[in-house]
Amino acid sequence: MIGLVRDEVGSSVLEAFGGLLDAHHDLARTRKMRTHPTGYDDAFWKRLADAGWLGARVPERDGGSGLSATATAVIHDMAGTRLLPDPYLAGGYLPAAVLAGCPAGAERDAALGALLAGERRFAVAWQERPGRVEAADELETVLHRGRVTGRKRFVSGAAGAGALLATVSNDEGVAHIVLIDAAAHGVEGETTRQVDGSMVSDLRFTDAPIVADLGPASVLEPALDEARVAAAAQLLGIAREALRVTIDYAGTRRQFGRPIGAFQALQHRMADFATRIRLGEVACDDALRAIDAAEPDRRRTARLAAAAKASAADAAVQVTQGAIQIHGAIGYTDEADVGLFLLAALRLSPWLGTPEILRERFLELGGVAGDA
């Protein structure tokens, strides 16, 4: 199957990031992290930071590597195939993208530097209602005289994070991004463990003081769209590896005098899984090209990002469910690895928009014809 390496930079990323994973990660670590209190493996996070992976997409002038979205998609793909338990996307890539998009300033620069160095961890708290994808519409969380009051839901990467980037509505009713210390007075969080062991938080702010107002929240939309495409790449990685282990299994498991992979019903099903993944890949490619275009078109990027994630999530859920089926009874055990892929897909699929919501968004932004 094909994967997301598209150029030489992507190949280098594959080799380098893959090397780090080969040395310091395996599925045993994924399993162990399922009961971790915050979801952040400090030692591993430090390794990611030291090797520059937290700043992969951040412009060089801000201390990052300035890689293209196409090249960094390879990282997310591997986060999927290897079931990386760390909140690289929600706690690394996304907050880095948000901070990099905010205007330069003392607080913003210090925050971004600390994030890239792995010294401080950030979570982006923008969502207030389930199923909503617009970052700055109808915000109920308000900023008044330097203090925030409101509620943010489904925040990934907040448990174990030292700081929050929250969207708020200021006195003029304009949406802004503010930096809040997670340990500040007036910040309360309720953490829930998700199906794959990762943590998600429900945050309440009651007159919580901000550290800084980082400017208009309009910087969030492009960052969320990029995160959608990154999530798509990760979902495709999950799907592809689930299919690969299934094809392997079908080749070795024998019943009725032959490998079960010889039975046509299963062959056709696996062909359909591979097809679904391929369709997700080309949709992801299309979105990556839009992000990396010399003159990016915001609306087009948003439309293609929605399509890419919807397509990839469909693939991931369908394929991982089917992978368990083909494994038979052992597929339904905790001991077999295949089930881990389903749980990962289930958790990532609704993040930043379920397939249904994103399909509607795709349509609203012009659908397949591209114009309204």
Next chain:
Amino acid sequence: MRDDLASLPIEHFRAELRSWLEAHCPPAIRRPVDRLQGEEAEHWHRVRHAHGVIAPGWPREYGGLELTVDQQIAMAEEFEGHGVARTFEVGTAMLGPTLIRFGSPWQRQHYLPRILSGEDQWCQGYSEPGAGSDLAGLRTAAVRDGDDYVVNGQKIWTSNANHSTHCFLLVRTSTEGRKQEGISFLLVDLRTPGVHVRPIRNLAGHLELCEVFYDDVRVPAANLVGAEGQGWTIAKSLLGFERLAIGSPAPARLGLSTYRKVADALGLADDPRVRAERARLELRLHELTCLSRAAVDAMAADRSIETDLSVLKIVASELFQATTEATIALAAEHGAAGKLATSAGELDLAQLYLISRPATIFGGSSEVQRNILAKRWLGLPDG
């Protein structure tokens, strides 16, 4: 059409085609669902030939436009955008490139100009009553007798044989060895004594598909393309850009636009269920369009597209069906009637729906395509 069409930048290229179509495409054949046959098809062929807007993929030395893959796609899109009815381009799109690659000098010199001018109308004789998905099992025999081959057998599903002058056949010249090794590629004049064409009425009411019976039909040996036993290889090497046609998003696009027209006509455009269904189908069409473009890019860069072709065939045909199924379901009682009157004219819903049914059967059924993917792409074992 200007001589330098092929050298124009793509946007200019498209614009030239668009204005040519406006000026020269007969308004009566702007019927996107239909396939032209007989006099209408022949007239349209003559118009295109006269203006040099034909055989886009042929080398210039044989009278073609020698367009790049990108240009051929663009041309097909402009014709589709103009709503031009489709034609059976068997001669120009299939046999022409085959003769250019495998034909003898005489065959090229004799047949190519006649394909181009439309003087010869070709059809493809492959399937038999006993050889459909298992085409290699074909039994129509060609026995060498002096300077001729004597052909006996029967072909079925030969599209447009009732309006064709010639047919290229896959025939069995040997029963030794593997069944594929005994197959040869033969060019037959349908007016030869012993040929009998019987049209078959399809569910959409058209007479397109035919049975063709061959009783002691004498075919000059000079009409054998390539060597005896090379027929399977020749037939399998469907060449160039035409391979992509089988995965074209155009039919699904048409199905989806018809769905929207029905929704509008019934006042359901803002119904949440209609929005959700549209969103689902549009996303799938987007995926198909992305895949089609990826295959074009790969073909243009000379990379292999074998796997993507089977994926394209499955996805394009099944999505076409999904759109027509959704449309006829949305039309409710009008679906049973098969037609719906709208402010923009009458929509023939039954026609479009029925035309989509064989899409998953011909050109390698969905089941056969999945077998190919499973074995060649995923490496799954034999039984």
